[in-house]
Every structure is written in C-alpha cells, then in structure tokens.
Amino acid sequence: MSRLTANDICLLVESITGKAPRKNERGYLARCPAHDDKAESLSIREGDKGVLLNCFQGCRFKDICHALGVEPQRLFKDYGDTSKTPEYRPSKAERERFEEDTLIVYFYNERNNYGMEQDEEEHKSKLAAEERLRAYVQRETKGKDKARHRAVHSKRRHHKTTPKGRERSRR
Numbered sequence: 512m513s514r515l516t517a518n519d520i521c522l523l524v525e526s527i528t529g530k531a532p533r534k535n536e537r538g539y540l541a542r543c544p545a546h547d548d549k550a551e552s553l554s555i556r557e558g559d560k561g562v563l564l565n566c567f568q569g570c571r572f573k574d575i576c577h578a579l580g581v582e583p584q585r586l587f588k589d590y591g592d593t594s595k596t597p598e599y600r601p602s603k604a605e606r607e608r609f610e611e612d613t614l615i616v617y618f619y620n621e622r623n624n625y626g627m628e629q630d631e632e633e634h635k636s637k638l639a640a641e642e643r644l645r646a647y648v649q650r651e652t653k654g655k656d657k658a659r660h661r662a663v664h665s666k667r668r669h670h671k672t673t674p675k676g677r678e679r680s681r682r
C-alpha cells in the first residue's frame with residue numbers, strides 16, 4: 512500500500528459519488544462522500560504534509576477517509592517513507608571491487624609473512640585498497656544494513672594477517 516495523492520483521492524471520490532471532481536485554482540471541488548452532498552462541498556488539495564480534505568458541511572477528515580475506504584495515514588506524505596533512514600546498498604561493481612581489494616590486502620600481507628620483497632607499486636596498490644575498504648565499511652556503517660556490516664567486518668578480520676612480516680621487513 513502506498514501513499515495516496517490528491518489525484519488518487521479524486522478518482523476514489525468519482526467512483527463513489529459518480530461525479531468527477533472539478534479542478535479549481537487550488538485543487539479540486541468534489542461531492543463529499545461522507546454526507547448526502549447535492550453541491551460540491553468537498554475541497555481536495557495537496558498540502559505541505561499531504562492531501563487536505565475539507566468538507567464545507569463539516570464532515571470530519573476521519574469520516575471522509577472512512578467513506579472513501581482509505582486509512583487516513585495514507586494521505587500523508589511521510590506514509591511508508593523510509594528515506595529518512597536510507598539504507599546503503601552497494602552496487603554489484605562495488606561488491607566486486609570490495610572482494611578484489613580484500614584479496615590485494617590479503618596477498619600483500621601473505622607475501623610479507625613469507626619475507627618476500629615487494630616493490631613500491633605493490634605497496635601503493637595495497638594502501639589504496641585499504642583506503643577503499645575503509646570507505647566501503649564506513650558507508651555500510653552509515654546505512655541500516657547491520658547484518659551486512661557485520662559480515663564485512665568478520666571478513667576483514669579473517670583476511671587480516673599479523674603484521675609480523677611487515678615489521679621484520681622494515682627493520
């Protein structure tokens with residue numbers, strides 16, 4: 512179920528009262544479905560927070576919604592709105608990059624552990640990969656997807672090797 516706009520309400524009103532709402536400068540005028548309306552007593556328009564329904568004969572918002580067969584909250588703009596807490600969804604390319612970066616760091620550390628010489632380029636690419644991994648994890652943290660966040664962290668821990676080799680090669 513999604514939010515209803517002034518247009519949706521107009522269609523509902525028309526299906527119930529058999530008369531299409533008439534557009535005016537601010538919105539629409541329609542037959543009120545909540546009372547036996549011979550005139551057009553219902554004003555329908557989009558407000559800042561949602562659809563405004565106003566019956567000049569005094570029908571309550573709740574009763575008009577009931578007559579239309581809709582839940583009142585569906586007329587508000589924030590109905591079902593999850594944009595306030597956006598979820599971070601990495602793209603396929605990003606996930607692949609993540610796997611690749613994890614491997615770059617992993618193999619760099621492995622080579623270090625075996626005391627293998629590494630050139631400047633390998634060192635640089637490992638630092639860049641680490642940087643991207645940090646950014647990736649930060650974006651994940653900001654998002655709501657806590658489960659995936661945990662998976663990323665356990666994966667990083669798993670791939671992280673002891674810095675022994677690196678320390679040895681520096682001395």
Ligand SMILES: [Zn+2]
Pocket residue numbers: 543544545546548552566567568569570
């Ligand atoms: Zn009314």
